[in-house]
Amino acid sequence: MARSFDVAIIGAGPGGYVAAIRCGQLGLNTVCIDDWKNEKGKPSLGGTCLNVGCIPSKALLESSENYQRARHKFFEHGVNVHGVDIDVGVMQARKNKIVESFTGGIDLLFKKNKVISMHGKGRFVSANETYRIEISDDGKSENVEARHVIVATGSLPRQLPGAPLDRKLVVDSVGALAFTEVPRRLGVIGAGVIGLELGSVWRRLGSEVTLLEALPDFLPVADEQVAKEAQKIFTKQGLDIRTGATVTLAKAGKKRVTVEYEDNKGAQQALECDKLIVAIGRFPNTAALGAETVGLRLDSRGYIEVDARCRSNLPNVFAIGDVVRGPMLAHKASEEGVMAAEIIAGQAGQVNLEAIPWVIYTSPEIAWVGETEQQLKNAGVAYHAGQFPFLANGRARSLGETSGFVKILADAKTDRIVGVHIIGPYASEMIAEAVVALEFSASSEDIARIVHAHPSLSEVFHEAALGVTKRALHI
Numbered sequence: 427m428a429r430s431f432d433v434a435i436i437g438a439g440p441g442g443y444v445a446a447i448r449c450g451q452l453g454l455n456t457v458c459i460d461d462w463k464n465e466k467g468k469p470s471l472g473g474t475c476l477n478v479g480c481i482p483s484k485a486l487l488e489s490s491e492n493y494q495r496a497r498h499k500f501f502e503h504g505v506n507v508h509g510v511d512i513d514v515g516v517m518q519a520r521k522n523k524i525v526e527s528f529t530g531g532i533d534l535l536f537k538k539n540k541v542i543s544m545h546g547k548g549r550f551v552s553a554n555e556t557y558r559i560e561i562s563d564d565g566k567s568e569n570v571e572a573r574h575v576i577v578a579t580g581s582l583p584r585q586l587p588g589a590p591l592d593r594k595l596v597v598d599s600v601g602a603l604a605f606t607e608v609p610r611r612l613g614v615i616g617a618g619v620i621g622l623e624l625g626s627v628w629r630r631l632g633s634e635v636t637l638l639e640a641l642p643d644f645l646p647v648a649d650e651q652v653a654k655e656a657q658k659i660f661t662k663q664g665l666d667i668r669t670g671a672t673v674t675l676a677k678a679g680k681k682r683v684t685v686e687y688e689d690n691k692g693a694q695q696a697l698e699c700d701k702l703i704v705a706i707g708r709f710p711n712t713a714a715l716g717a718e719t720v721g722l723r724l725d726s727r728g729y730i731e732v733d734a735r736c737r738s739n740l741p742n743v744f745a746i747g748d749v750v751r752g753p754m755l756a757h758k759a760s761e762e763g764v765m766a767a768e769i770i771a772g773q774a775g776q777v778n779l780e781a782i783p784w785v786i787y788t789s790p791e792i793a794w795v796g797e798t799e800q801q802l803k804n805a806g807v808a809y810h811a812g813q814f815p816f817l818a819n820g821r822a823r824s825l826g827e828t829s830g831f832v833k834i835l836a837d838a839k840t841d842r843i844v845g846v847h848i849i850g851p852y853a854s855e856m857i858a859e860a861v862v863a864l865e866f867s868a869s870s871e872d873i874a875r876i877v878h879a880h881p882s883l884s885e886v887f888h889e890a891a892l893g894v895t896k897r898a899l900h901i
């Protein structure tokens with residue numbers, strides 16, 4: 427007899443495990459099925475985000491930034507440090523410890539919320555009044571039944587046919603998080619979020635980093651002005667960003683990789699590097715799900731088709747996170763998980779996809795929410811922009827982090843804030859105020875009339891709001 431549950435969740439990334447906790451809180455009898463194994467071959471909850479994504483990358487970004495500060499910034503404070511070097515082994519061990527503490531923490535959260543955790547690959551085998559799911563691991567299999575299913579199987583790195591991974595010299599983001607030494611020359615295919623974050627980690631530690639980006643423009647997903655500023659700053663830091671580069675082949679030898687590509691003028695070029703990271707996007711992980719067995723509808727790119735409430739075409743089957751439309755971001759996955767759980771429990775869950783914050787954890791950080799200037803122009807929306815630089819802010823000066831700005835875009839007729847774009851220190855923290863503003867339909871005048879602490883970086887946000895009506899005070 428198959429064990430029976432109110433809810434079966436397939437995948438324990440930030441979408442699935444958060445959905446499971448919320449289901450548990452709501453008193454639903456819940457099983458969460460996940461197949462992730464860490465490098466020691468042990469089950470490890472948390473999916474991409476905790477094992478090989480958000481958390482380990484941020485740990486390495488922090489370590490490498492500290493190294494960079496110690497070498498190039500401490501002296502400005504009169505702090506003289508000599509003989510600074512990096513022990514990559516210690517840095518990686520610290521990262522692994524952080525990952526282990528978080529992935530282990532999910533086990534405890536599951537116990538606390540009475541969520542049953544099962545290890546193995548989940549696959550739909552039949553759909554009647556309930557759904558039957560087979561869970562297989564190491565040749566053994568077991569079935570469970572559930573009235574509701576939440577699919578949260580996440581995404582996988584896209585491969586480039588001309589640049590196959592050998593997982594030694596040519597790696598994806600998983601390999602790039604685990605280098606045991608600093609490569610002298612590092613090539614990165616794709617100047618997107620992963621390319622910029624992991625490229626920055628290894629550049630700070632001493633690699634010569636070259637990014638080959640297929641598109642003619644740098645970071646087109648961000649506001650154009652922010653992207654331009656970022657490209658200027660990153661280039662000055664030493665990242666060699668080559669846009670309009672079409673990679674045709676990457677050949678891994680014994681010790682180095684040769685990448686052949688066509689540059690933006692159509693000329694053939696070659697790049698030699700000691701390691702190559704392929705970071706050209708991710709695709710939804712739906713291949714082994716048995717979707718066709720039960721008639722779960724996927725779109726042409728393999729995403730599970732869902733409505734605004736993450737309901738699939740099948741009754742009582744939800745899909746959330748990277749496996750459905752919308753940005754591939756951990757917080758978006760988690761909020762969709764909460765929404766699905768609440769709807770299953772008869773509540774009115776919702777997620778506003780228009781107000782999902784984006785953060786790129788480079789230095790300076792980049793963060794935004796809402797519309798970009800180019801989107802507003804294309805849509806013919808009249809707007810006013812207010813902008814303020816970190817250079818004119820006392821806290822930013824004290825930190826020694828003065829590059830970048832905050833830009834607020836407000837509808838010209840209503841003054842409602844429709845987009846906020848930040849490049850600067852702690853943009854990841856500052857963006858929260860912008861998200862609240864968007865969610866509460868704040869006007870730039872609302873923000874202008876709110877008292878912001880002095881000296882703080884948030885004053886830059888305040889001044890940008892004042893700037894919408896041309897009354898910024900400190901410029």
Ligand code: FAD
Nearest residue numbers: 437439441461473474475479480548580747748754755756
């Ligand atoms: P995942 O986290 O991918 O989890 C899916 C889980 O389901 C996995 O454990 C998988 O093994 C399991 N699974 C798949 N199929 C099955 C099956 N059939 N049966 C059982 N289990 C299955 N996002 C941010 O918001 N901020 C960041 O800073 C950030 N940094 C990132 C850095 C890197 C290097 C990468 C690669 C990604 C980063 N992301 C970041 C993106 C973020 O990791 C994803 O958006 C997020 O993990 C998606 O969550 P998810 O639950 O949908 O899927």
Ligand code: NAD
Nearest residue numbers: 616617618619620621638639640705706707708754785786
């Ligand atoms: P991405 O979409 O951010 O960037 C991929 C880049 O590769 C794009 O600029 C694309 O134009 C380029 N590209 C595609 N094909 C190419 C080719 N053949 N040659 C050269 N360039 C090519 O994807 P990513 O960096 O792989 O990251 C995947 C996703 O993971 C992100 O979109 C994001 O959703 C998530 N992520 C988020 C964070 C964060 O929130 N801080 C960090 C890392 C990853």
